[in-house]
Amino acid sequence: xxxxxxxxxxxxxxxxxxxxxxxxxxxxxxxxxxxxxxxxxxxxxxxxxxxxxxxxxxxxxxxxxxxxxxxxxxxxxxxxxxxxxxxxxxxxxxxxxxxxxxxxxxxxxxxxxxxxxxxxxxxxxxxxxxxxxxxxxxxxxxxxxxxxxxxxxxxxxxxxxxxxxxxxxxxxxxxxxxxxxxxxxxxxxxxxxxxxxxxxxxxxxxxxxxxxxxxxxxxxxxxxxxxxxxxxxxxxxxxxxxxxxxxxxxxxxxxxxxxxxxxxxxxxxxxxxxxxxxxxxxxxxxxxxxxxxxxxxxxxxxxxxxxxxxxxxxxxxxxxxxxxxxxxxxxxxxxxxxxxxxxxxxxxxxxxxxxxxxxxxxxxxxxxxxxxxxxxxxxxxxxxxxxxxxxxxxxxxxxxxxxxxxxxxxxxxxxxxxxxxxxxxxxxxxxxxxxxxxxxxxxxxxxxxxxxxxxxxxxxxxxxxxxxxxxxxxxxxxxxxxxxx
Amino acid sequence: xxxxxxxxxxxxxxxxxxxxxxxxxxxxxxxxxxxxxxxxxxxxxxxxxxxxxxxxxxxxxxxxxxxxxxxxxxxxxxxxxxxxxxxxxxxxxxxxxxxxxxxxxxxxxxxxxxxxxxxxxxxxxxxxxxxxxxxxxxxxxxxxxxxxxxxxxxxxxxxxxxxxxxxxxxxxxxxxxxxxxxxxxxxxxxxxxxxxxxxxxxxxxxxxxxxxxxxxxxxxxxxxxxxxxxxxxxxxxxxxxxxxxxxxxxxxxxxxxxxxxxxxxxxxxxxxxxxxxxxxxxxxxxxxxxxxxxxxxxxxxxxxxxxxxxxxxxxxxxxxxxxxxxxxxxxxxxxxxxxxxxxxxxxxxxxxxxxxxxxxxxxxxxxxxxxxxxxxxxxxxxxxxxxxxxxxxxxxxxxxxxxxxxxxxxxxxxxxxxxxxxxxxxxxxxxxxxxxxxxxxxxxxxxxxxxxxxxxxxxxxxxxxxxxxxxxxxxxxxxxxxxxx
Numbered sequence: 001x002x003x004x005x006x007x008x009x010x011x012x013x014x015x016x017x018x019x020x021x022x023x024x025x026x027x028x029x030x031x032x033x034x035x036x037x038x039x040x041x042x043x044x045x046x047x048x049x050x051x052x053x054x055x056x057x058x059x060x061x062x063x064x065x066x067x068x069x070x071x072x073x074x075x076x077x078x079x080x081x082x083x084x085x086x087x088x089x090x091x092x093x094x095x096x097x098x099x100x101x102x103x104x105x106x107x108x109x110x111x112x113x114x115x116x117x118x119x120x121x122x123x124x125x126x127x128x129x130x131x132x133x134x135x136x137x138x139x140x141x142x143x144x145x146x147x148x149x150x151x152x153x154x155x156x157x158x159x160x161x162x163x164x165x166x167x168x169x170x171x172x173x174x175x176x177x178x179x180x181x182x183x184x185x186x187x188x189x190x191x192x193x194x195x196x197x198x199x200x201x202x203x204x205x206x207x208x209x210x211x212x213x214x215x216x217x218x219x220x221x222x223x224x225x226x227x228x229x230x231x232x233x234x235x236x237x238x239x240x241x242x243x244x245x246x247x248x249x250x251x252x253x254x255x256x257x258x259x260x261x262x263x264x265x266x267x268x269x270x271x272x273x274x275x276x277x278x279x280x281x282x283x284x285x286x287x288x289x290x291x292x293x294x295x296x297x298x299x300x301x302x303x304x305x306x307x308x309x310x311x312x313x314x315x316x317x318x319x320x321x322x323x324x325x326x327x328x329x330x331x332x333x334x335x336x337x338x339x340x341x342x343x344x345x346x347x348x349x350x351x352x353x354x355x356x357x358x359x360x361x362x363x364x365x366x367x368x369x370x371x372x373x374x375x376x377x378x379x380x381x382x383x384x385x386x387x388x389x390x391x392x393x394x395x396x397x398x399x400x401x402x403x404x405x406x407x408x409x410x411x412x413x414x415x416x417x418x419x420x421x422x423x424x425x426x427x428x429x430x431x432x433x434x435x436x437x438x439x440x441x442x443x444x445x446x447x448x449x450x451x452x453x454x455x456x457x458x459x460x461x462x463x464x465x466x467x468x469x470x471x472x473x474x475x476x477x478x479x480x481x482x483x484x485x
Numbered sequence: 486x487x488x489x490x491x492x493x494x495x496x497x498x499x500x501x502x503x504x505x506x507x508x509x510x511x512x513x514x515x516x517x518x519x520x521x522x523x524x525x526x527x528x529x530x531x532x533x534x535x536x537x538x539x540x541x542x543x544x545x546x547x548x549x550x551x552x553x554x555x556x557x558x559x560x561x562x563x564x565x566x567x568x569x570x571x572x573x574x575x576x577x578x579x580x581x582x583x584x585x586x587x588x589x590x591x592x593x594x595x596x597x598x599x600x601x602x603x604x605x606x607x608x609x610x611x612x613x614x615x616x617x618x619x620x621x622x623x624x625x626x627x628x629x630x631x632x633x634x635x636x637x638x639x640x641x642x643x644x645x646x647x648x649x650x651x652x653x654x655x656x657x658x659x660x661x662x663x664x665x666x667x668x669x670x671x672x673x674x675x676x677x678x679x680x681x682x683x684x685x686x687x688x689x690x691x692x693x694x695x696x697x698x699x700x701x702x703x704x705x706x707x708x709x710x711x712x713x714x715x716x717x718x719x720x721x722x723x724x725x726x727x728x729x730x731x732x733x734x735x736x737x738x739x740x741x742x743x744x745x746x747x748x749x750x751x752x753x754x755x756x757x758x759x760x761x762x763x764x765x766x767x768x769x770x771x772x773x774x775x776x777x778x779x780x781x782x783x784x785x786x787x788x789x790x791x792x793x794x795x796x797x798x799x800x801x802x803x804x805x806x807x808x809x810x811x812x813x814x815x816x817x818x819x820x821x822x823x824x825x826x827x828x829x830x831x832x833x834x835x836x837x838x839x840x841x842x843x844x845x846x847x848x849x850x851x852x853x854x855x856x857x858x859x860x861x862x863x864x865x866x867x868x869x870x871x872x873x874x875x876x877x878x879x880x881x882x883x884x885x886x887x888x889x890x891x892x893x894x895x896x897x898x899x900x901x902x903x904x905x906x907x908x909x910x911x912x913x914x915x916x917x918x919x920x921x922x923x924x925x926x927x928x929x930x931x932x933x934x935x936x937x938x939x940x941x942x943x944x945x946x947x948x949x950x951x952x953x954x955x956x957x958x959x960x961x962x963x964x965x966x967x968x969x970x
Contacts, residue, residue, distance in 0.1 A: 038739060038864065039739070039743060040867045043868035047869070069727075069747065071748075075746075075864075103746075195712045196713055196715070201713070202709075203709065204707055206691060206709070206750065222689055223691075223708035223709060224687075224688065224689055224690045224691070225688070227677065227680045227708060227711065227712065228680050228686070230681070257524065258524060259771065260771050260772060260775060261588075262554065264768075282767050282768070282771070283750065283767070286748070286767070286771065286774060287745060289771060289775050289778070290863070291778075293776075294781065294859055296782045297855050297859060298855055298856065298859060300786075300855075301851045301852050301854075301855035302851075302852055303852040303856045306859055306860075308865055308866060308874060308877070312880060312881070315881060316881050316884045316885070319849070319881060320884065322848070322852070323845060323849055323885055323889055326844065326845070327841070327892070327893065329844075330841045330845065334840050341834070341836075344829075344836050345833045348826045348836075349823075349826070351829050351833075351839075352820075352822045352823045352826065355818055355840070355843070355956075356815045356816065356819050358840070359812075359815035359818070360812060363807070364804070364808055366786045366787075367788040368788075369786075370783055370785075370786035370788050371788045371793065373782070374791055375793045378775075379560075380793055381793060382525045382526065382564065383528035384531040384564040385563075385564050392797060396800060396804060399801045400801070404808055407812070408812065467840070
């Protein structure tokens with residue numbers, strides 16, 4: 001299969017006119033018919049495709065889409081209205097390559113795939129790399145999944161079933177089972193001959209794994225070394241022995257961190273007994289790195305996975321649930337205000353100034369919390385520098401509290417000519433700044449130690465601290481100093 | 486140079502005992518002496534290094550650090566207190582390889598490098614890839630930079646000066662000038678012989694660029710294709726013509742998006758006239774993808790680049806400036822409250838409930854804003870689906886406003902037995918939810934259209950909208966309906 005595919009690939013490349021490359025992806029960062037300078041599909045282009053589809057002119061749509069790269073076709077599906085997507089799919093059936101499906105947004109693919117009969121899904125899945133096929137099938141419900149698997153060739157089915165047996169988001173699901181592994185006794189010449197002759201190899205690979213008799217990886221050779229070494233050299237003399245092995249059960253976030261840390265292009269995946277079972281390449285990891293890094297912002301804001309293609313009811317459910325929880329913290333904070341109703345009645349200016357104390361606390365806490373969550377996610381913050389981090393945030397909070405507190409106290413004095421009120425405001429802002437800084441660093445670290453994802457849960461606790469204590473500091477101090485008397 | 490380096494590399498790999506790989510990076514995800522299960526340096530290990538350094542036992546420190554991977558040595562520097570870092574550097578001078586320097590956090594490296602004499606920096610820079618050398622030198626002040634460049638070999642200096650002539654964060658700074666390019670008339674056999682014989686090639690490369698007489702790239706060959714093709718085949722028949730060319734002036738974020746979109750391992754960089762001038766490989770892009778994706782959370786929170794190794798005064802300046810601006814929005818909001826002092830005096834319950842209206846608005850707006858900022862950053866949101874996005878957020882806001890507004894109105898009625906107050910609360914929450922949803926989506930999109938980074942500026946405007954209008958809706962409606970009469 002791999003060899004045939006390869007011949008096709010060669011023919012395709014050789015046939016493509018040179019000019020096409022320049023049209024599809026203009027080298028000078030210039031614009032093409034379909035892509036703007038930032039490499040996004042032009043609105044005008046999308047509009048023309050949409051019009052062609054709506055007017056039933058499939059051929060015109062086909063001609064428009066045909067020159068696009070699979071990744072751009074996938075983007076086009078996302079940009080179209082959900083109702084236009086099946087129209088496009090049926091207009092361009094023979095352009096709907098495995099690459100297009102693999103590049104497509106999960107939600108968009110799910111909606112499209114749901115409408116297809118099991119045979120068609122099976123046919124697409126057989127063309128995909130195992131990891132992409134798994135990504136497509138794992139979202140189907142159990143019954144549909146079985147129906148699709150039943151339609152597949154036994155060999156492909158076995159690969160997918162084996163991948164599905166690993167937990168979601170693990171290396172086992174991510175890895176490809178197509179890799180090149182050779183025994184340790186080979187020379188560079190043996191290997192080159194083997195690569196030329198074997199018809200069962202993947203088309204694209206970056207390194208060759210050298211395995212012992214038990215199929216345990218003992219080293220790895222980059223192709224550039226093999227190409228440059230004399231034929232007579234033994235592989236064990238060129239290979240790099242020190243390699244990063246990925247256990248099959250490792251979480252994909254962990255895999256991504258290792259690829260990043262050790263600047264890997266590909267890595268061997270081993271099972272519990274240390275046998276080589278697959279490989280992961282960096283192109284499969286890049287979108288995980290992007291997702292994992294970007295999801296902190298979304299999780300901290302309670303926007304779930306924040307995908308703009310997610311079905312609306314699901315999005316509303318996620319977001320409303322978050323707001324509902326946060327309403328609880330708001331009620332808690334407002335019940336603190338209720339405690340001091342009498343104090344406010346006597347000096348209503350307190351109601352005017354109190355949002356400033358909680359607002360500044362909330363903003364300062366968000367800064368600290370976000371930094372802490374990112375530092376934990378990127379493994380920059382460990383037990384070794386915890387204490388340094390806390391001290392650091394303490395100083396930042398002190399500086400902010402005094403600096404901004406003094407500023408507001410002066411402004412307050414100028415407007416209200418009330419020394420005590422200004423003093424209370426200063427004190428409340430200093431206290432709430434320290435509260436914000438320490439909550440912002442200690443709450444995510446504590447949650448992380450309890451194995452709770454700090455990105456998901458920190459905001460609620462931190463906001464509760466700054467709002468509730470913010471009101472309490474300001475109104476409580478005012479009451480204590482009998483400002484309103 | 487490349488060839489000598491390569492021989493060294495081979496010797497090193499061949500000499501390393503097999504067992505070492507298993508110690509350094511345990512395959513089963515198990516622990517080693519120095520690394521925990523999540524591949525972070527163990528606190529106990531860091532403590533032992535710190536103790537050795539503090540007690541002046543450089544040799545013990547050396548023995549501890551010696552088995553570590555360069556990336557882990559770089560991490561170790563970050564985890565140590567700033568005062569211990571120069572001690573470690575002098576204890577392990579011959580382990581301080583270019584790789585360690587390249588992997589190091591910018592701030593940590595800057596502090597370390599500042600203390601070194603120009604000759605030493607020049608010597609390190611000469612060992613580094615151009616892009617890493619540039620990263621090290623670009624932070625030095627003009628004078629020190631010149632001093633270092635003066636100490637370097639003319640060839641290396643020219644490469645770095647040429648890189649520094651490109652704008653910061655552009656492809657020109659990121660690219661490596663070591664790549665393999667061959668003329669189009671070659672066969673696979675010619676190329677293989679050339680690769681074997683040439684001594685001036687980089688040690689690691691993933692593809693060979695084929696160029697025409699003007700040095701314009703016309704195609705690219707993956708090494709795996711070359712290894713598998715018969716010697717007699719012409720390169721132009723195996724090469725892929727359709728390739729992604731990166732203009733030398735392209736912003737690194739844009740470069741990262743292309744690598745991601747087209748799943749690239751390496752790509753050719755071309756100058757204004759289309760000549761091949763360098764290549765960018767995915768390992769240089771991975772940390773940009775991670776940074777760019779992660780920075781949205783930090784920018785939205787006003788935490789600057791959020792690096793925990795940034796010098797404290799700089800961090801305080803960034804964070805306080807942000808809080809200062811936000812204090813302005815808080816003052817604006819509180820001046821709205823001041824407008825209604827009379828109303829609040831008559832019904833102090835308004836002061837109790839008003840934080841709930843603004844709190845919910847703020848949280849809802851943050852969700853929408855974060856989703857919008859991410860979608861813009863990842864090119865998911867373009868003019869083609871703007872309208873769909875706005876309608877989507879409108880529905881979400883409507884659902885949230887009615888759902889949570891009704892909930893709070895019922896709670897308010899149960900506690901305060903005041904139909905009008907409950908009705909005002911419901912209305913204010915619905916209005917502020919719509920305000921939040923629309924501000925959250927329109928403000929980042931508007932800023933983006935004005936070429937202002939929405940991640941940096943959205944929060945201030947969005948918060949102003951939800952706080953100011955939130956108070957205004959609630960207190961204004963209360964006044965309108967004369968609740969307090």
